[in-house]
Amino acid sequence: MTALPNFDLSDQVALVTGASSGIGRHLALLLAAAGAKVALAARRSDLLTEATLEIEAEGGIAVPIVLDVTNSDSIAAAVAETERALGPLSLLVNNAGVTIAKPVLEHTEADWDQVLDTNLKGAWLITREFAAHLVARGRPGRVVNIASILAERAIPQGPSYCAAKAGLVHLTHVLAMELARYGILVNALAPGFIETDLTRAFLLSEAGKRLQARIPLRRLGRPDDLDGAMLLLASPAGAYLTGAVITVDGGHSVAAI
Numbered sequence: 663m664t665a666l667p668n669f670d671l672s673d674q675v676a677l678v679t680g681a682s683s684g685i686g687r688h689l690a691l692l693l694a695a696a697g698a699k700v701a702l703a704a705r706r707s708d709l710l711t712e713a714t715l716e717i718e719a720e721g722g723i724a725v726p727i728v729l730d731v732t733n734s735d736s737i738a739a740a741v742a743e744t745e746r747a748l749g750p751l752s753l754l755v756n757n758a759g760v761t762i763a764k765p766v767l768e769h770t771e772a773d774w775d776q777v778l779d780t781n782l783k784g785a786w787l788i789t790r791e792f793a794a795h796l797v798a799r800g801r802p803g804r805v806v807n808i809a810s811i812l813a814e815r816a817i818p819q820g821p822s823y824c825a826a827k828a829g830l831v832h833l834t835h836v837l838a839m840e841l842a843r844y845g846i847l848v849n850a851l852a853p854g855f856i857e858t859d860l861t862r863a864f865l866l867s868e869a870g871k872r873l874q875a876r877i878p879l880r881r882l883g884r885p886d887d888l889d890g891a892m893l894l895l896a897s898p899a900g901a902y903l904t905g906a907v908i909t910v911d912g913g914h915s916v917a918a919i
């Protein structure tokens with residue numbers, strides 16, 4: 663009989679950024695349920711501890727790590743602390759992100775810097791740190807970047823967010839090419855609209871409701887809609903995938919009306 667693909671993560675040690683809420687929190691719980699030891703990283707330590715306890719209550723192994731992805735010292739400390747607590751890192755999920763919704767003419771330089779520093783520069787800095795660790799020790803690994811359908815589609819009031827996500831997608835391509843020789847696979851997951859702290863206010867607005875009506879599957883995404891793609895990108899089943907962007911959006915980005 664043909665062997666089924668292997669989605670087991672029991673040998674893996676994962677670091678998930680932005681794991682204090684929303685998609686990142688959900689993905690951290692998913693990876694733990696699939697067998698990985700998980701470091702949950704973000705700035706709000708109380709929420710990280712809460713999610714860690716939830717994983718431990720289910721029999722998983724997790725650790726909360728305070729991390730600011732805009733600060734390279736904080737990144738170096740988080741990677742070292744993860745390895746101290748859980749063993750050799752093998753999977754990085756770059757999920758930390760912020761958005762500032764303002765029209766182009768009102769978007770300040772500080773707004774731009776905050777969004778780009780978190781969503782793009784932060785992902786690059788931590789991937790560089792992660793990859794340096796693995797390469798120095800001759801270990802393979804995986805990176806999953808949480809991009810967005812807004813990497814390719816424009817939305818009003820989103821200059822910094824859309825530019826950051828477009829940058830993250832192309833950074834995924836470049837890193838995939840350059841890190842393949844070390845056995846480090848780099849892919850991106852591009853969700854459509856999912857209700858979280860990041861999107862709630864917009865999705866409840868009239869513009870948000872109009873946007874939802876254009877999704878071919880006629881509903882918003884949920885964090886667990888990302889589970890299949892995430893496990894594929896993290897597990898032995900995805901061993902020949904690198905430089906890919908998997909869109910999970912209910913058909914939103916292919917709809918013309």
Ligand SMILES: NC(=O)c1ccc[n+]([C@@H]2O[C@H](COP(=O)([O-])OP(=O)(O)OC[C@H]3O[C@@H](n4cnc5c(N)ncnc54)[C@H](OP(=O)(O)O)[C@@H]3O)[C@@H](O)[C@H]2O)c1
Nearest residue numbers: 680682683684685704705706730731758759855856858860
């Ligand atoms: N929701 C959607 O519809 C959607 C669609 C496509 C892509 N995404 C992407 O999915 C990711 C998660 O977003 P979400 O929707 O789940 O929103 P969320 O609940 O607001 O989560 C954002 C996470 O990023 C963390 N974060 C922000 N700045 C950080 C920093 N400087 N250092 C470390 N962590 C930081 C936050 O934690 P702390 O505040 O505790 O640091 C939080 O855990 C983002 O990259 C977002 O762009 C979301």
